[in-house]
Amino acid sequence: MILAVDVGNSNTTVGLFDAAGRLSFLSALETDKDKTKDRCAIDLLGVFGLYGAEIGSVDGAILSSVVPSLTATMTAAVGRLIGCSPMVVGPGIKTGLNIKAEIHNQLGSDIVASSVAAIHKYPSPSVVIDMGTATSMSLLKGSVYEGCILMPGLRLALEALSERAAALPPISMETAAPVPLLGRTTEDAMRSGVLYGHASMVDGMIGRMEEVAGQPVTVVATGGNAAKVLKYCTHNIIYDADLVMDGLYLLYQKNAEKHRRA
Template identity: 30%
Template sequence: MCWAIDVGNTHYKVGIIKNKTVEQVYRFRTIREQSIDEYYFQLRNICREHDLLQIPHLWIASVVPSVNIAFEMLGKTKGISMTFIDADSPFSFTIDERIGKKIGADILILAEAAMAMVNQKDVIIVCAGTATTVFAVVGGILIGGAIAPGIKGSVESLIDNAALLSTTYLELPEKAIGQTTETAMSSGILYGFAGLVDGLISRMKKEIGRDDIPVVASGGMISKIERASFEIDKVYPDLGMEGILRLIVEGGR
């Protein structure tokens, strides 16, 4: 037994890995100033749920350096063993040397899972989380991608800057032409982000020279734009977790 921890900028997810599958995923807010004790008690609560006496080995893919520091301290003070996933981990793809090692661990684990899901060496991966990312693996090489603002952050910024707009429940309207402020906002944001993602994908397909490259997607906000996208082939809600699992089980290349 071990746990997979996917630390994003909004949430960190703890996946319980048992019998080579992700049995359950818990979501916690990523709070940069959260104390080591708070992390400890969150993890201890999961232990209690699963009748475990101690926190098992942790596999951590994080894009939040302050969380890494907290986990490292946790390891030292509480004797918890852990492995941090980074560009040197044994993935089943290689990373284009021009990218170097400065690439988010979240992108790496998504790429690992995405290649396995499509069973191909070519795949485009979309993630709608704090940021909206679109990355490409071609011939088993992670060649790069695009980082755009996230859906939630964009909505918050719009509301903060437009005096008459307020928080709206975002639901995909039937038509792009909204006739109330709420449906117009939902349209602009959801069809707008779907268009952003589709536009990036079609440009990437042209650059790669392969129109039928499979496109998989994930991220906490993906369910909001999935139906509005013409380019996304399949959504896997826990793709990041699957990527960590593959790394643990297969040990990569």
């Protein structure tokens, strides 16, 4: 069994892959920058307990973290639980991606993982969208990572409105009723702006990226906000909740032998 941990800015996702490469559980914990090594280890133990899985069955682990202050802490916590160091997505890891970037290891490890999975699972060229704390959109052509667009995520946009405009209240994105395009209350107007605005931004960017690609693209989206936003998009977008996890599993396989020798 392979343990995969994805530390994002909002959530830390924990997945356990069985011998056939299928997820036997997928768990989400909140990301807390101030967690100690022991707290991280206790939380992971709790996840195994919750899903009735054995820590002793884990043969190896892989970690992606885009929260620098937690990378070493989580590495140590996982290492303590499974008895060997996890592979950490970063410099030295073979990805198979030809990353067109000025500073190579600046690209977020979650973006590296979702790109590796998209190349494996979907026709090229592709646009990969991750709607988490930030919304990222990447263009992939074959194994070439052409570049990225970074935008504030849904919740960040909503929080910025209420924090910076005195008369706008803090509200939640969740409503039972469908969000009308034209709000007749301040809250509906804010929700429309953020939801339809995000969907329109994504649709518009897909068009621009398709122009750059010079041909039609496969579009795949993941992340905690994706399902909410895709409902309002006009492009045909595949929803793949497990893209980062699948990428981590593929990266583990690509690097397992080298990691064992290290």
